[in-house]
Amino acid sequence: MFTIAIHGGACSVTRSELTEEKEKQYREGLEEALTAGYNVLARGGSALDAVEQAVKSMEDNPLFNAGRGANLTSEEKVEMDAAIMCGKTLKAGAVANVRNIRNPIALARAILEKTENVLLDKDGAMAFARDHGIPFEPDEYFVTEHRFQMLQEAKEEEESNNVGKGTVGAVALDQEGNLAVATSTGGIANKKYGRVGDSPIIGGGTYANNRACAISCTGDGEYIMRAVAAHDVFCLMDYKGLSLREACEIVMKEKVKELGGGAGLIAIDRSGQVELVFNCESMLRAWRNERGEGEIAIL
Amino acid sequence: MFTIAIHGGACSVTRSELTEEKEKQYREGLEEALTAGYNVLARGGSALDAVEQAVKSMEDNPLFNAGRGANLTSEEKVEMDAAIMCGKTLKAGAVANVRNIRNPIALARAILEKTENVLLDKDGAMAFARDHGIPFEPDEYFVTEHRFQMLQEAKEEEESNNVGKGTVGAVALDQEGNLAVATSTGGIANKKYGRVGDSPIIGGGTYANNRACAISCTGDGEYIMRAVAAHDVFCLMDYKGLSLREACEIVMKEKVKELGGGAGLIAIDRSGQVELVFNCESMLRAWRNERGEGEIAIL
Numbered sequence: 203m204f205t206i207a208i209h210g211g212a213c214s215v216t217r218s219e220l221t222e223e224k225e226k227q228y229r230e231g232l233e234e235a236l237t238a239g240y241n242v243l244a245r246g247g248s249a250l251d252a253v254e255q256a257v258k259s260m261e262d263n264p265l266f267n268a269g270r271g272a273n274l275t276s277e278e279k280v281e282m283d284a285a286i287m288c289g290k291t292l293k294a295g296a297v298a299n300v301r302n303i304r305n306p307i308a309l310a311r312a313i314l315e316k317t318e319n320v321l322l323d324k325d326g327a328m329a330f331a332r333d334h335g336i337p338f339e340p341d342e343y344f345v346t347e348h349r350f351q352m353l354q355e356a357k358e359e360e361e362s363n364n365v366g367k368g369t370v371g372a373v374a375l376d377q378e379g380n381l382a383v384a385t386s387t388g389g390i391a392n393k394k395y396g397r398v399g400d401s402p403i404i405g406g407g408t409y410a411n412n413r414a415c416a417i418s419c420t421g422d423g424e425y426i427m428r429a430v431a432a433h434d435v436f437c438l439m440d441y442k443g444l445s446l447r448e449a450c451e452i453v454m455k456e457k458v459k460e461l462g463g464g465a466g467l468i469a470i471d472r473s474g475q476v477e478l479v480f481n482c483e484s485m486l487r488a489w490r491n492e493r494g495e496g497e498i499a500i501l
Numbered sequence: 502m503f504t505i506a507i508h509g510g511a512c513s514v515t516r517s518e519l520t521e522e523k524e525k526q527y528r529e530g531l532e533e534a535l536t537a538g539y540n541v542l543a544r545g546g547s548a549l550d551a552v553e554q555a556v557k558s559m560e561d562n563p564l565f566n567a568g569r570g571a572n573l574t575s576e577e578k579v580e581m582d583a584a585i586m587c588g589k590t591l592k593a594g595a596v597a598n599v600r601n602i603r604n605p606i607a608l609a610r611a612i613l614e615k616t617e618n619v620l621l622d623k624d625g626a627m628a629f630a631r632d633h634g635i636p637f638e639p640d641e642y643f644v645t646e647h648r649f650q651m652l653q654e655a656k657e658e659e660e661s662n663n664v665g666k667g668t669v670g671a672v673a674l675d676q677e678g679n680l681a682v683a684t685s686t687g688g689i690a691n692k693k694y695g696r697v698g699d700s701p702i703i704g705g706g707t708y709a710n711n712r713a714c715a716i717s718c719t720g721d722g723e724y725i726m727r728a729v730a731a732h733d734v735f736c737l738m739d740y741k742g743l744s745l746r747e748a749c750e751i752v753m754k755e756k757v758k759e760l761g762g763g764a765g766l767i768a769i770d771r772s773g774q775v776e777l778v779f780n781c782e783s784m785l786r787a788w789r790n791e792r793g794e795g796e797i798a799i800l
Contacts, residue, residue, distance in 0.1 A: 292727045292728070292760060293727070294726070294727055298597070298622055298697070299622055299623070299625070317694075318723060319694070319696045319723055320697075320722075320723045320726045320727065321696070321697040321698075321702075321726070322694045322695045322696055322697065323597055323598055323622050323623060323695040323697055324598070324622060324623045324624075324695050325623075325695065326598070326693070326694040326695020326696070327694060327695050329694055329695075330693075330694040330695075394625070394629075395616075395618070395621045395625040395626060395628055395629040396621045396622040396623050396624065396625020396626050396628075396629075397618050397620070397621055397625065398597070398619075398620040398621065398622055399620075403620075403702055403703070403704070403705075404702070404705065404726050404727060404729060405702070405704040405705060405726075405729035405732055406702075406703065406704060409729065423619075424617060424618055424619045427593070427619045427620070427703050427704075428591045428592070428593055428619065428703060429591070430703060430704035430708070430729065430732040433704055433729040433732050433733070433736075434732070434736070437732075437733070437736035437740055438740060441736055441737060441740035441741040442740040442741070461591060
């Protein structure tokens with residue numbers, strides 16, 4: 203038994219903007235990332251490797267707001283956050299505001315594996331990356347025309363929170379019964395002042411614990427952080443005995459929504475049950491289990 | 502009815518090192534910080550103001566590992582983390598790895614009050630501070646002989662996790678029935694690669710929610726983050742119906758301890774009940790309520 207679920211961001215696509223061509227691209231990108239993670243699980247690999255590979259695929263795809271094609275800060279730079287967590291050991295690795303790292307999720311994984319630390323930021327995290335042979339890319343690799351346009355829009359509207367959201371993430375259950383999660387993002391367009399979102403916050407946007415479930419969030423990061431949303435799903439299951447579905451619905455459609463946040467999450471429990479819940483118009487999402495059951499969906 | 506509790510770090514003082522002179526200094530420093538926060542509450546001020554003032558006092562006191570007198574990084578710099586959260590609104594502000602900010606907790610408060618963001622880091626957070634008139638101090642203001650010695654010890658032992666821990670924090674219940682929390686730290690001695698600890702992580706080292714309690718953690722930050730300790734105390738109360746004491750004991754003496762972390766926390770519930778729990782030899786701590794009941798203790 204094994205299952206993987208991924209997301210490519212919630213609340214970032216509107217029905218009216220979604221052309222046939224755009225939909226095809228998103229579906230292809232999701233299919234590619236899902237397959238990358240699924241293949242790891244199918245050949246008996248770990249949930250941790252599966253979520254890393256799925257997220258890496260979306261970081262490499264300029265379509266998604268993570269790695270190549272990530273949003274631009276007010277200074278026209280790409281600054282990225284990411285986190286990965288193992289549900290068996292509760293070990294975690296995360297990075298905030300790193301530049302020029304080809305795959306922030308691979309850097310987060312190296313922090314999980316090779317340090318006693320959980321979260322490293324900025325130039326310090328980049329120095330760690332250099333010391334451990336993590337691949338870098340020049341600025342041009344990351345910046346796409348699409349994100350440059352979004353930055354201009356965000357600057358014109360001066361509402362950085364409403365333009366160019368998005369995150370990528372993956373959760374998985376492997377054949378050993380272990381859960382894992384990975385989340386990666388370029389943050390919001392036109393972000394200022396070294397803003398860090400929920401993705402690298404263990405418990406906020408990212409959490410896994412074999413006792414119950416693994417969760418990756420996406421959307422208005424500040425509301426997700428204030429709701430400690432990923433850990434809240436876990437606690438509602440572990441302490442209150444709710445089902446995965448009930449826990450996800452309460453956190454997204456009541457708690458985060460009542461704070462004012464548009465957001466979504468993907469979650470998986472120990473039985474391989476998957477939930478993909480969002481409180482806005484869209485979440486790029488996909489899942490597949492060992493029987494080949496699954497779906498790819500956007501709206 | 503009102504109550505405040507503070508800590509000046511757990512697991513940082515050993516019985517054998519604690520001279521009479523040192524004990525007197527710690528008790529005076531705790532008394533001063535407690536009184537700063539208590540006076541705010543006594544005159545009808547908010548829990549948010551009280552915890553900010555208490556933490557500010559400890560940041561200004563070179564004895565504690567926060568603000569002036571904070572630990573030094575491997576590069577002999579002071580880089581500080583802090584967070585503040587309001588239990589009524591669930592609004593929060595936090596900073597990671599800021600340099601030269603006299604009171605990181607005042608910067609976190611400004612982020613809570615003046616932005617839509619929760620967490621800002623490094624030079625971005627410092628640019629925000631400059632734009633909002635937050636006081637800066639030169640390097641010499643922060644660096645004490647004591648911390649310089651600790652850095653040398655840490656470098657010799659190459660065990661940055663075992664030397665020079667410590668954090669400061671405060672939780673309060675005000676006369677309006679609102680809860681708040683503030684936490685501030687210089688992190689661990691000889692820290693490298695932009696390490697961020699649990700203090701600025703909402704849910705990790707810092708969490709407040711009027712539904713149940715406010716919590717500030719201290720100690721081995723990585724274990725606190727992986728346990729999502731502050732939010733876990735809240736969830737054990739809110740979802741499982743445990744008392745404040747039961748929740749704090751489980752999180753510190755079972756969960757964080759089983760992961761391998763030496764740590765402590767202070768917590769307060771809606772009735773003004775206070776818990777000061779640690780799983781190691783010491784926690785610098787104090788509390789006082791509206792009847793003048795309270796204590797100051799170290800071991």
